[in-house]
Amino acid sequence: MRSKSYNKTMKIFVWWLTFLFLTGPKAFAFQSESIQQLWEIPTNEVKAQTIKSYYQGGIKVEEVYYFSRPYLRSPVKIFGYFCYPPSFKKLPAILLSHGGGGTASLVRAVSWAKRGYAVLAIDLPRKGENRWTSRSTGPDMVVPNLLRTQPDLSYNYLIHAVAAARNGITYLSQRKEVDPERIGMIGLSWGGVITLLTNGQDKRLKAAVNVFGAGYIPEGCTWQDRFVLMPALDKDLWNNYLDPKNFLATQHAPILFVTGTNDHCYYLPTFQKSYEEIPSQKEFYLIPNLRHRFLNSAQTPALAWLDQKLKYGGSFPQISFSTPFLKEPEKIILPVRVKVNSQVKKVSLYYASGGPQMWTHKSWKEIKPFFEPSDNMYYFAIPTKLISPEILFFISAEDNHGGASSTLVRSLFSVKLKDGTATYALSSPIKKTFRHEKPVRLLNNMVVESGYFAYSPKDQAYQLLEP
Numbered sequence: 076m077r078s079k080s081y082n083k084t085m086k087i088f089v090w091w092l093t094f095l096f097l098t099g100p101k102a103f104a105f106q107s108e109s110i111q112q113l114w115e116i117p118t119n120e121v122k123a124q125t126i127k128s129y130y131q132g133g134i135k136v137e138e139v140y141y142f143s144r145p146y147l148r149s150p151v152k153i154f155g156y157f158c159y160p161p162s163f164k165k166l167p168a169i170l171l172s173h174g175g176g177g178t179a180s181l182v183r184a185v186s187w188a189k190r191g192y193a194v195l196a197i198d199l200p201r202k203g204e205n206r207w208t209s210r211s212t213g214p215d216m217v218v219p220n221l222l223r224t225q226p227d228l229s230y231n232y233l234i235h236a237v238a239a240a241r242n243g244i245t246y247l248s249q250r251k252e253v254d255p256e257r258i259g260m261i262g263l264s265w266g267g268v269i270t271l272l273t274n275g276q277d278k279r280l281k282a283a284v285n286v287f288g289a290g291y292i293p294e295g296c297t298w299q300d301r302f303v304l305m306p307a308l309d310k311d312l313w314n315n316y317l318d319p320k321n322f323l324a325t326q327h328a329p330i331l332f333v334t335g336t337n338d339h340c341y342y343l344p345t346f347q348k349s350y351e352e353i354p355s356q357k358e359f360y361l362i363p364n365l366r367h368r369f370l371n372s373a374q375t376p377a378l379a380w381l382d383q384k385l386k387y388g389g390s391f392p393q394i395s396f397s398t399p400f401l402k403e404p405e406k407i408i409l410p411v412r413v414k415v416n417s418q419v420k421k422v423s424l425y426y427a428s429g430g431p432q433m434w435t436h437k438s439w440k441e442i443k444p445f446f447e448p449s450d451n452m453y454y455f456a457i458p459t460k461l462i463s464p465e466i467l468f469f470i471s472a473e474d475n476h477g478g479a480s481s482t483l484v485r486s487l488f489s490v491k492l493k494d495g496t497a498t499y500a501l502s503s504p505i506k507k508t509f510r511h512e513k514p515v516r517l518l519n520n521m522v523v524e525s526g527y528f529a530y531s532p533k534d535q536a537y538q539l540l541e542p
Contacts, residue, residue: 283328
């Protein structure tokens, strides 16, 4: 049990850090000087060695170590597979960061190198659950270390994982095979979190892909119970200094967010909330019924994004839609426009019954559109019988070069007004569980900025209540 003197000391410490957080100068990529002091590392040079080299499928493979941020006053060495097509110089490069149960993937590194990249797939620091083959040193990748704030924040695993990633960028920049102006990063799960943290700090990245990771992690994740049990002071420290939300406003490279509707690690509302707060170039792609697995459905757009930003240029499909309208009592029509640089391969609307909760248990189904060439619009007909009283939905579009985009998930629900009029309402993108995000637009063009909706079992619809 912690003493009163300890709690008093911690309150003073948190007050001082919060003061620095709010008042510190805007230095480099960091929101405050105190955050910069916690995360910053030298990036001019990194010591490295190649311990083994060979060829696999025509790709040169080097097994390498490079030094990273010390831990407990001991040097830390990060292992990686550095793979590249041997006959090319000044290649675009990809840094690959795995998730909590992963290690450096030689298979992916070789496969991606065959696309014309230099690829560095690293083992994040030391061991961890299902990570006994990791060859890196440093702190263990286990949940207590990922959430750790004591005896101070420098003991947290993310501090050392981001240092490993940033030193990996330095390593790539030093290699003669790599064009240092064309380095991208892709991270999976906790690796996606590390990508957000790295891209929020390091201007050397020119493209980034976040698969599954999010900010605002304590608001919706598989570790929520652990956050609930954390002492308030520790939770404040984690929120204010370690959570990726602190680096959303400073994302440097264009970034692609990819996740599955049913991901059980980082819940969809916090994923969408994080995406919306990024002011720089970004795209969003959502895969229906996907849980926490990196399949071809996610890999294809991820690599297409890196190809566009590091090689060829171009853009992903751009989706916009007008306010839905009621066509007779049986159908709601949603008009959608899709712009692509090449050809549209597929446009679909996906919906799931129920409201903004129970994300991992949703069953998402597809509705196909009617295309009208005269106005270049796609029209989706949503049967009103599906909305009893509510569905969640999003639209996805794919082009013929692997590019794919989605709208953010919104809620469409039935409403009964005070005068007895029955209509439907469209929420803003969902950013929190159990909430119809405002402003909400009714199909009669009324916009609701305040008040709230309460479900009436008698009417089988929501009623708008005054605040």
